[in-house]
Amino acid sequence: MTRYVLRRLALSVVTLFLLVTIVFLIVNVFPDDPGRRIAGPFAPQETVDLLNERLGADDPLPVQYGRLLRSTVTFDFGDSFQFSRPVGDLLWAALLRSAKLVALGLFLTIPISIAAGVFAARRRNTSADRSVVTLGLASSSIPDFVSGVTLQYIIGVKLGLLPVLAVPPRGAGPLEELEYLLLPAFAIVVVYFGYIARMTRAGTIQALDADYTRTAVMKGLSTRRVLSRHVLRNALQPTVSVIGTSVGYLFGGLVALELIFNYPGLGSLIYTAASRKDIPLLSAAVILVGIIYMVFTLIADLIIAWMNPRARLEAAGS
């Protein structure tokens, strides 16, 4: 197991290094004058030069590249020139708020989707199965902001059941705060239900068809025992994997959804950085999202290795 973890960690470090390199290439592939971009076309050249010097944009490219790599390790990305606050602090605060939304969203999504997936797999090729599959396909193909505005109107405005915006009043208690987060969390359910349910269904079908399941049934075990001890343990491995990837995407990928609900998470910060052309902040956010993704896929892989010794051996051996 230790060997597997070490190998997996080393791979993550390589991936992170490549990610930082890709971000650096995207930002620097075209000649750019960030000082001019910030100060505007009418600012005197001295101001522009001063800005470029402060941003380190006048350093040679290898120096800038080294700085970005170092920043990734220390997580010190300097000050944001839009907010005049350390980029790290801005990201950290937004990250914590995003974590709340992601946690609530997944807390609602995971049980429903797994139940629906197993339900569909056990009734394979019936109309119940087809409904779950089609519903999942439809719901996960709609962009998050589209389902977001629809929920906002139906539940928030028309029925008046929940607050339309995810901005709790100052001094709101945790429960009240939860109420404000419910609508965007429902939008997350709509997007991720399809992915997780379809994945669970595919995994369950495979496990139901496997020899060990047949053996367990022939041994005379109860359906319940076959499902819980033999089928689910194997069937849920792809589900764990897709949840791991989803967490990574949920942290930075909800830019449009957070904007709709006015929620100041990582997505909103990324949107502000993009619309104000704050490229250092934007690059740091992209790298942070990459790190989160790697951490959660790593956790998912470790859970799978724990669930299935075969996966562990294969990964360590190859």
Next chain:
Amino acid sequence: MNIPLPDPASAAAVVDEQAEVAAHDELILAGTPVGTKTFDTRAERRQARKERLQLLIRRPGFIVGVLILAVWIVCAIGGYRITPYDPINDFARPNLPPGSGGHILGTDQLGRDVLSRVMAGARDVLIAAPIAAVISVAFGSLFGLLMGYYRGWLDDVLSRIIEALLSIPVILVALLITTVLGSSRLVVVGTVALLFTPIVTRTIRAAVLAEAQLDYVTSAKLRGESGFFIMTREIMPNITGTMVVELTVRIGYAVFTMATLSFLGAGIQPPSPDWGLTISETYRLIQSGQWWPTLFPALAIASLVIATNLVADSIEAVVTT
């Protein structure tokens, strides 16, 4: 999928494939060469194509998807000629609710006809999304064939780069690129094509890997055929199904991604009636009860992506059986 994938959807497809493969294994044991779908004569090939088409037409999901797509294609081709009003320059009374004053879907905050704008909004995305999807499938197939057939260090290096690219949501990298380069139509199409290429590559590579282990490839190698010949004439005909599925899936995700980009102001610019852009201009009005300028374009986006995915799903089901 954005979702996407870098979307979990393609991961889902992989597992679905594994399930299919498992189902096929039994057939192989029974003596049917499933992997080698080579047809000897042209007539047989035509027959097979006809059968697949018949299978497709029998699927209700496919029919519904094609019908919805057809509506939007008519809107995209007809453009301003078939809309009841000019979607950009006709100003009636603003904020008319649906059904009043000759405006079936009402008017927006500037008094423009919502129905006309929804119809005309199909155009940009229906041109841009398929172009981006075709480019990504072309490059993805090229890289996938090279990586899956030759393996070796090239495969290792590119696999790592792909993994790094897929570790961030597509929409984030797209925002980074459009922030650096500015958001013209060309940049948006290029960005989406560039970001979808690694996803396509991964899928095609997996398909090529499976094919390359089969006997017909070995015998072609023993015949002394060149790598180029084996990839284009031997392997490619057997993975066209995967390529077609990948193309339709990518068109759906390209619509998804481009709508999100224009919603974020990083795509098509005003006064275009593009759906994502329109939603970004009007969604704040929902709180005061004016839902029609936002929800009709939202419905349009949803219907287009769902229709594309229904078609993709049906093609996939037919190709893999």
